[in-house]
Structures are given as C-alpha cells and as structure tokens.
Amino acid sequence: MPYDLFAPSLAHDDDEDVSELAISSAVIQPGTLRELSTHTNVVQRVAVARHPLTPMNVLIFLSTDVDRHVRANVARNPTTPLSVLNTLSLDEAEDVRVGIAGNPKVSPALLIQLLERTNHDDIRVLAAAAGNHTLPSNMLVQFVSDERRLIRMSAASNPLLKIEQINELLLDRDEYVRKALMENPALHGSLSMCSVDALL
Incomplete structure (x- = not known):
C-alpha cells in the first residue's frame, strides 16, 4: 500500500x-x-x-499563532512570503527573529533592517544572520572578526566567505571556529587559494 x-x-x-x-x-x-x-x-x-x-x-x-514556536517555524520556512517575514521581523520572541535571520530566502534589505534593530546581546539572532548567504559581504566581514565564538562559528559556515576571511578564520584562536570553517562546503574550492602561511 x-x-x-x-x-x-x-x-x-x-x-x-x-x-x-x-x-x-x-x-x-x-x-x-x-x-x-x-x-x-x-x-x-x-x-x-x-x-x-x-x-x-x-x-x-x-504567522499570528499564539505559540512562538509556530511563528518561528513560519519565519524559517523558505516559502513564507516576504510580506509575512517583514511583519514577523518585529516579533518580540527571539526564536521568531532567529528564524528570519537564518531564512535562506530573506531579502538582504530585510536582513539588514532586522540586524539594525537587534541588540548586541541577541547572540542567537546575530549568529543565524552570520551564516546566512544573503548577508551583505560588509556585514559578514564584521561577523568574521566578532569577539564572540558562536558568531564567528556561524560566519565560518557561510558559503560566501572571501579568501581574506577564510585566512582570518583559519588562524582563529578557537578550535570550534576552525572546525566550522573546515566543515564549510564552500571552503574546499577556496582552500588552494589561501595563504600558505595561514595553513602552517
């Protein structure tokens, strides 16, 4: 059957x-x-x-469900309309904003707006954005150099890292950041272009 x-x-x-x-x-x-x-x-x-x-x-x-877990999953869903994501970006629940920051279909403009409203202590939102391939490159540079390990780990998983950023992350003091970088599928094509000094 x-x-x-x-x-x-x-x-x-x-x-x-x-x-x-x-x-x-x-x-x-x-x-x-x-x-x-x-x-x-x-x-x-x-x-x-x-x-x-x-x-x-x-x-x-x-998207208007009383339960934040439901709203967070609407925010994560790549098929959610941009107008709904715009509304959810104002949600008080951090889980919902994390969902939007990590949504692969979120527009760069909305991601920037969300980050401009995000508190420095909202590490989960910032980390989700750091790993998102829609993140503008100038913001990715900031996340690669962030003092917080979780944010650098997420940035290390971003498939749009440039060679300079890969070199910086290869030398990161934290082994988990370096491990996240090594697990980035985009790294394998870029590794041959990295500085020899960074690899030693």
Whole structure:
C-alpha cells in the first residue's frame, strides 16, 4: 500500500511523533496541511508551519499563532512570503527573529533592517544572520572578526566567505571556529587559494 494513501490518517495520529513525521512527509497534501493548521496540539501546527508545501494562506494564518514556536517555524520556512517575514521581523520572541535571520530566502534589505534593530546581546539572532548567504559581504566581514565564538562559528559556515576571511578564520584562536570553517562546503574550492602561511 503506497505511503501517500495513509499519510493523511497518520498526520492526524494521536501520537505526536507519528503525526509530526507524517506531516513532514513529501507526499502530504496541502489540504491536510490546511486542516492541521488549526489543530489544538502545537506539535502539529509547528510541523505544518515548517513544511515547504504549506499553502501561502495557511502560512499567513500561522504567522499570528499564539505559540512562538509556530511563528518561528513560519519565519524559517523558505516559502513564507516576504510580506509575512517583514511583519514577523518585529516579533518580540527571539526564536521568531532567529528564524528570519537564518531564512535562506530573506531579502538582504530585510536582513539588514532586522540586524539594525537587534541588540548586541541577541547572540542567537546575530549568529543565524552570520551564516546566512544573503548577508551583505560588509556585514559578514564584521561577523568574521566578532569577539564572540558562536558568531564567528556561524560566519565560518557561510558559503560566501572571501579568501581574506577564510585566512582570518583559519588562524582563529578557537578550535570550534576552525572546525566550522573546515566543515564549510564552500571552503574546499577556496582552500588552494589561501595563504600558505595561514595553513602552517
């Protein structure tokens, strides 16, 4: 029996884990996602909020959910409309702003606006932005040199690092920053262009 035939019933399962897995499936239908967007259980609503097939009107509806975890997953969803991300960027919940800062489809202009309103102590928001490939290069330079390890680690994972930034991060005093850099898939093509002194 094909999975797509029984996925809708599993999505309504009383067991949260079963329901969440079914909702996360690539074969779940938009109609089922729409139905579950009003479920009383937050786990189901969170799974709907992060699903790439969730209809736009459902994402708009979930963007005003009372639970911050639901709103945060709408903010993370790459299919969320920019107008919704604009509204969510003003959300008081840090998790929601972290979701926007890390969203790969956020516009550079919105990311800049969000960062201009972000407090120096909102490390999770800053770290999410540092790893985002939509971050303007002048801001990435600042994050590469930031005094906080978590932010430098995120910057080290950014696929748009320039050779000078890679050289700086190769010499970082923190092993976790260097490890994050070595795990950056973009590094492998750039490593041959790095300074020999930086590698020794």
